[in-house]
Amino acid sequence: MMRPQSPRYIVLISIHGLIRSQNLELGRDADTGGQTKYVVELAAALAQHPDIEQVDLITKQIIDPKVSADYGQPCELINEKANIIRISAGIDDYIPKEELWDYLDNFADNTLTYLNHQPRLPDLIHSHYADAGYVGIRLANHLGIPLFHTGHSLGRSKRKRLLASGIKGEVIENRYHLTRRINAEEETLASATRVITSTQQEIQGQYAQYDFYHPENMRVIPPGTDLQCFYPATGDEWQGSVWQKLSVFLKEPRKPIILALSRLDQRKNILGLVRAFGTSPSLQQQANLVVFSGTRDDPRDLSSNAQAIFTELLWAIDRYNLYGKVAYPKFLSSQEIGELYRLASLSQGVFVNPALTEPFGLTLIEAAASGLPIVATEDGGPVDILKNCQNGYLVNPLEPQDIAAKISKILGDAQRWRKFSQQGIHNVRRAYTWQSHVERYMEVVQSILNRTESRQELAIARRPALYHQGAIVSTIDQNLVGDPVALQELVTLLNQHRKEIAFCIATGRRLDAALKVLREHNIPQPDVLMTSLGTEIYYAPQLTPDRAWSNHINYLWNRQRVVDLLGDLPGLELQPKPFQSAFKISYFYDPAIAPSVEELKRILFKNDQTVNVMFSFGQYLDVVPIRASKGYGLRWFAEQWEIPLNRILTVGGSGADEDMMLGNSLSVVVKNRHREELSDLNNIQPIYFSEKEFAAGILDGLDHYDFFELCRATGQNHD
Template sequence: MARNEWINGYLEAILDAGSTKKDAHWISDANSLFSPTKYFVEEVVNRFDETDLHRTWIKVIATRNSRERNNRLENMCWRIWHLARKKKQIAWEDAQRLAKRRIEREEGRKDASEDLSELSEGEKEKGDSNQTEPHKEKMLRHNSVLQMWSDENKSKHLYIVLIRLIYTFGHQVKYVVELARALAKTKGVYRVDLLTRQISSPDVDSSYGEPIEMLSSPSDIDSHAEGDGCGAYIIRLPCGAPNRYIPKESLWPHIPEFVDQALTHIVNMARVIGDQVEGGKPIWPYVIHGHYADAGETLILGNRDDIEDMSNTSSVVLTTVLKLIDKYDLYGQVAYPKHHKQSDVPEIYRLAAKTKGVFINPALVEPFGLTLIEASAYGLPTVATKNGGPVDIHKALSNGLLVDPHDQKAIADALLKLVAEKGLWLECRKNGLKNIHRFSWPEHCRNYLSHIEHCTDSHSRARLEIVPQRVEEPMSDSLKDVEDLSLRFSIDGEFKVNGDLDPVSRQKELIDTLTHHHSITSSGNAGISNYSPGKRQRFFVIAVDCYDANGDVSNDAFSMIIKPILAAASDPAGKTGVLISTGSTLAETMEALRSSQLEPSDFDALICRSGSEMYYPWRDMVADMDYSAHVEYRWPSDHVRSTVARLAGLEGESDGNDIAEYVVACSSHCYTYKVNKPGAKARKTDELRQKLRMRGFRCNLVYSCAATRLNVVPLFASRAQALRYLSVRWGIDLSKMVVFVGEKGDTDYEDLLVGLHKSVILTGSVENGSEALLRSAEIYKREDTVPQDSPNIVLVKEGFGTSDITLALNSILGS
């Protein structure tokens, strides 16, 4: 638009001014490199004034040069401009909402005072004496263990991630959104991201298609000790078909894709926040909190045009209600307006309180109970289900009665008791108004962060740290901007890595290994010294499980698969790396390579034992100790060893010798069991996993080697998780990873078909798989876990060669 032409000129002027450092004399720090983007963000977001911007544009328009614009930067600046305007709008709306909330609180206090004035002196004394001191003492004892979040934490810069994958339209979504806003305003919290699915469909509001939505702007947030937080945002990530709404029952195959998108966003944001507040050290999420979406349906009798147009369930319920009103002649005593607005809800609560009414939530199960808190805030006594969140709400507020939702008489008696006993009604109202502050957002956020801090202090957890790359691994010119990015996982805790090394010994061994490696590279091993994962821009992952009927690697098939893939990956610039991912041991993998006349140095990494171990040929086949520490988290180790051997066989159908521990193939992070007889009666993975979980063991179970072995590995270990680890560690986008698989394979085969990475299915490459031991037929099928129309999967016909693989790669990578 012509009226906005001066904005383009201003952007060009910034780009021109940034071409040389001396031109940027108006930057406060003359010794720092000029960044047009940062300058624009600072000027527009923090000191947004259209008059000043226009005046600046007038001054520089005459001297602006005609060099080509940086379109990417200009588009970014336009987006920042848009966010700045939206920030003002959100700030205005928040101010209006706060003002309205103050008025409502004042009216609530006024109503409470009027009601309490109706009490006689005896009733007041009785009400005061009925306040439960044991409950108060219980809370004090609880607080003595749980350190409450305080302003002493305001110097922290916490990054919090909330996940709400499934859209439901009700109080559940409202709660998560308000939680994000409130957390962003809490001392010590720097940023809150609410991750959800992006939908561009006419069935939902157009805002669901926006990738970013600002919930609270930085100006809304109280000052921190070392600067302001940057607010709360909804981050919408593409997952599944973007142009249609997918019900939660059909969303399961697309969840891995959402996980990969979320991982990418979190890693990038951790680095950005680190640059802002920690001098380049990433700020990893303090907590990643997933919010479960499957709650009972909330029925609102209003907001309808025609009963016939309502959903079948809602129509039946409403029709039943109308029949009951007619049966008991309740006309004039029940309100069910056709339409109401959200702004009418406070008035409805207030009217019920004025008329000495009661709020009831008789859900069979209520995960939280936000409506109970809303009603209590307006002085309404409550009757609620005894199943779920209302139990905790009742303990805190003591303003109503809990009932069995299956007991109609109990529900009726509770309602009559509160309505008939004036003293009890007033006592519940008084308690609710007195204690409701415990559910105010500031108080809720303090409790929330206190519980999280308590959990993190009580349990060991993975801590992510980015450290500089080794000197012997220089990055390519294309990645110089991120040459200090290499992910290192370390674990806090008392346990020993791999079961036999304490942290001090582990550190000494790691230093000795790296010293030994440096001496080798310095003595002329140019092939290794010139190698670096940072040079790679994409990876081919060979995860084809080609075994013969006895469970041994089929060397002929192995060679026929690997060689054309290596040929397709051949690149003089070294931009394509190749990995091997297998359920076999390292020794078996090395033997297969030798039999195929291949060198281990042809590969960037070997992922062995179903993703529980990772080795780097370019580092003398040294195991990745950081990955070992990562998968160690909550690994039950020897505790699960004997249990699996006892449970793996079917009761009454196994003689006890069909499945036995295969000691030769075992390691500290992988217990392997041999299925000794063909067709032995072994439990399927889903059934065995359930039995282990009932005993408190959480681990991954993989039948491998044509169903002749069972690998039991840590929960954090899998072939799919190993790829995500390398993606973060080496800075390779998961969408640039291509996984080659057969039409079948080990029981973790389906995990390799989902997510952001690309999958190439090599038809006819695998004769013997393990899928018969994956799941019971009556539970679910492959199409329930793998998207059938995924654009990330391509098939290559049987008898393939290098040209066929290259053609498939071009189609799936778009090159």
């Protein structure tokens, strides 16, 4: 790396929250999370670099009796070369970041005054979060110096999460001022010389939602981990408290440990790991499985979704007769988590992250630092981590055989295990410490300041609206899938319009099964997945479940009562477990001997079961809550995302798709599905029946409605 002509002066800006050099009040409120810890540690670590003269971490001055007087001090030393500088924003009170927008120009002016009174101007400004980006743009442009930016979280992603929690768009705007935040983020992306992220997935999955997305100006610099907490085994772990907690579960507790740590969340796919272990007798001979899924006292106190996953976990243990082979402790302290990693390493085990998607994967770094080889999902941050650490294998999280085979491959070869263990320990110290973070950071800084690299200029215009102008909603089987050539043409078109038109899947499949088919056919992850006949809704990029939708459809739903009422009727047979879900009961239906669908409805209604009964393909019968269906899910999503139904194109064919395609949406039936349950609607509903098959029929439907031009024109009129 080329040495600088003189040591550098760097300014970090992080405005909101409570920032001081010691005793950070992490978790006090929503503004005192990981960002405050990150910027203080970054400032301290940068100051240790020999090419740094001074680091100023600039934040808002707070003079408020509700918080410590520390936050009112104009200057605080972090170390001999790093300071926390507190600048007035024109209001002394400690207020939430959402209320700071009206004071940011005051803060920028006062910060400019401070910088102009320094012996020299900074070489670079690095803003953290959207509010600091707003200020950083103004300072960098006025002073003519480069601007780096780190988003930490993004407004577009947050809006999707808030909508998924059930908060209405108008309430979100009034409470969080997301329009101002997103506009500030767009302006920052358009102006920043470099955007610093933690993973490549963050670039592709989150920043790609923005108009001024320009990946050539983005650099991945992974965060550091605390090597004081996570380090190789010492040998004492066999006598520790964790060993005692695991021993009560296991017949042969000295076997190697297959370790997984995660929340009880469907996206974490712990059941996929249990299935991989349970269906592999050889793996059960090699090792024990240990799953820690968070502290619990009484499982009945867990959320309904967590309860459902925990119940399925217990069922899977019973189904595969894994008693004495699986441990699932109720409680581990933060100190014991490090001990758990070391114990697994001492046993010559493996750490597994089988998540359907994983934004970063901090547990993988902790495991690697502890000497554990890893097996991890090929979706998201683990790709970067495995590339850097070279200490394990990536797997398809939807293929239990792949998971089992890769674990067994490590456990069955002592030489490979030692190689992966040593490489993990070494490469975490190389790539995932604060020292390694700062070394990479300074390489990026010097490349800009020494002019060996420049910012790639972009010619991108803002789209007319902040959010999607329309949506395409399709089922999978016999619509998307069936013609690979037409599918590829459709995927190209979807990618071209991804920022204006949402891509959605509505399917009877469960989430894991739907994702498996999409990946097999190289179909990009949808913005929205409505699975299990619309009873579950997930939002990209992190497959965030819509909890508000789950609460909404739970109204009057009594799953066990429905199963009991239909259990003894002829011609009805429950489908296998993978086709069932918390809000969907699926049967094989034999019309020759079973009661009619209308009779089944009468039986259920007569017994006070207000449900939706769906019949499709002449042989499948599904029962879901009365408030649930693909059509209800579509309208819920449309309302949450503020997309009019007449700008949503739906593609289906079976009876389960009917209410999704009726009403004001623009609907298409492709030729190969003309003879299915929706054929009668040709006379009563203006559905377009294409003469082309599979994805070619969808393309034909888009042309028929001139869909993209319609959305563009109505979007402009709406603005």
